[in-house]
Amino acid sequence: MNPDSHERRRAERRGQGAENWAALLLLAKGYRPLARRLKTPVGEIDLLVRRGGVLAVVEVKARRTLDQAAEAIPERQWRRIARALEWYLAGRPALAGLTIRFDAVLLAGWRMRHLPDAWRPG
Numbered sequence: 001m002n003p004d005s006h007e008r009r010r011a012e013r014r015g016q017g018a019e020n021w022a023a024l025l026l027l028a029k030g031y032r033p034l035a036r037r038l039k040t041p042v043g044e045i046d047l048l049v050r051r052g053g054v055l056a057v058v059e060v061k062a063r064r065t066l067d068q069a070a071e072a073i074p075e076r077q078w079r080r081i082a083r084a085l086e087w088y089l090a091g092r093p094a095l096a097g098l099t100i101r102f103d104a105v106l107l108a109g110w111r112m113r114h115l116p117d118a119w120r121p122g
Helices: 004-030 068-069 076-089
Strands: 032-040 041-053 054-062 099-108 111-119
Touching: 004 032, 004 041, 004 054, 004 099, 004 111, 032 076, 041 076, 054 068, 054 076, 068 099, 068 111, 076 099
Parallel strands: 054 099
Antiparallel strands: 032 041, 041 054, 099 111
């Protein structure tokens, strides 16, 4: 077995676990999940959730510390996520009237932090 593929699978499992915890946190806060691990031709969205008139696009990052998790989301990644959302919404006019927000959920060990409105397209 290729050591790189083994490490990649481990990272994939860790990422899925972090997304599971993030989804539970958001569910407890009253958000309704619309999509998970949404792959588009232009990028991927970890979680897409809705609460009332707000559609939140959520990027999930797990690192050793919450600060490291926050630093692991560069501007270019947010732009890719925004393009993925545009692509997704193009085929769903029923969601057009919602307020769009870009959130992050950061995880470090057993600590989680939800950052509403973590990024705005410039």
